[in-house]
Amino acid sequence: MPKVMLVTGGSRGIGAAVAKLAARRGYAVGINYRTHSDAADAVVAEIQQAGGTALAIQADVSQEDDVLHMFRTLDERLGRIDALVNNAGILETQMRLDQMEADRLLRVLSTNVIGAFLCAREAVRRMSTRHGGVGGAIVNVSSAAARLGSPNEYVDYAASKGALDTMTIGLSKEVAPEGIRVNGVRPGTIYTDMHASGGEPGRVDRLKSVIPLRRGGSVEEVAGAVMWLFSEEAGYTSGSFIDVSGGS
Numbered sequence: 001m002p003k004v005m006l007v008t009g010g011s012r013g014i015g016a017a018v019a020k021l022a023a024r025r026g027y028a029v030g031i032n033y034r035t036h037s038d039a040a041d042a043v044v045a046e047i048q049q050a051g052g053t054a055l056a057i058q059a060d061v062s063q064e065d066d067v068l069h070m071f072r073t074l075d076e077r078l079g080r081i082d083a084l085v086n087n088a089g090i091l092e093t094q095m096r097l098d099q100m101e102a103d104r105l106l107r108v109l110s111t112n113v114i115g116a117f118l119c120a121r122e123a124v125r126r127m128s129t130r131h132g133g134v135g136g137a138i139v140n141v142s143s144a145a146a147r148l149g150s151p152n153e154y155v156d157y158a159a160s161k162g163a164l165d166t167m168t169i170g171l172s173k174e175v176a177p178e179g180i181r182v183n184g185v186r187p188g189t190i191y192t193d194m195h196a197s198g199g200e201p202g203r204v205d206r207l208k209s210v211i212p213l214r215r216g217g218s219v220e221e222v223a224g225a226v227m228w229l230f231s232e233e234a235g236y237t238s239g240s241f242i243d244v245s246g247g248s
């Protein structure tokens with residue numbers, strides 16, 4: 001039986017790249033999407049055409065009922081989860097703090113932190129040797145913003161990723177004795193649609209000059225780091241972060 005991975009927000013960007021790479025490495029992949037079923041179906045089709053196994057599952061990860069339903073679907077259709085990638089995340093329009101409505105922070109936290117919390121909880125309930133599971137691993141897709149703070153742009157987003165990193169550290173210690181490793185990847189400026197939806201399509205190119213490697217990153221470069229954290233070579237790595245941020 002292939003190992004089972006769930007990738008949240010897996011229909012495009014970094015999530016889609018992780019899903020495709022995981023399928024090539026033999027995982028049966030659950031591809032979570034919130035709204036774009038056509039995009040999720042296209043990722044599933046690409047994986048299946050290459051001989052892999054994938055399933056699109058709709059859920060808004062910030063909604064507990066959706067998350068419970070998603071994990072039940074994964075159990076029934078692909079089997080018990082071995083690997084979770086908490087990738088779904090949102091970034092709102094660039095803005096200084098003094099212009100931000102409080103609701104904006106609540107929205108960002110709902111997906112970036114509560115969503116990751118709910119999915120991690122459901123994964124742990126299935127992976128943990130305390131619950132009859134066989135262990136597993138979780139990778140949280142954080143951001144370089146957690147370290148850098150994103151002043152003048154997205155301090156709300158940076159704060160959400162800081163919270164995610166702290167949860168990664170705490171959870172890694174909590175579940176290590178139960179056979180589960182928990183790590184994070186912190187992408188820097190990556191070419192995806194996120195910046196377009198965050199209000200500045202040309203952001204990656206604007207920032208090139210301040211990135212030590214002088215370019216934006218690719219989704220494949222992030223996916224490679226994520227997959228290393230699931231590999232046997234990473235068997236003694238937990239509570240750690242890989243910065244995929246061009247030296248920033």
Ligand code: NAD
Binds near residue numbers: 186191
């Ligand atoms: P993206 O916008 O292309 O993809 C994010 C995906 O998450 C989308 O498919 C979106 O529909 C989904 N999503 C959002 N809210 C959701 C919800 N509540 N439930 C389910 N799905 C939801 O962005 P991306 O650049 O591929 O980002 C992926 C992750 O990488 C995010 O967590 C993001 O914060 C992080 N990241 C991205 C960059 C970058 O430069 N692109 C940098 C640092 C971190």
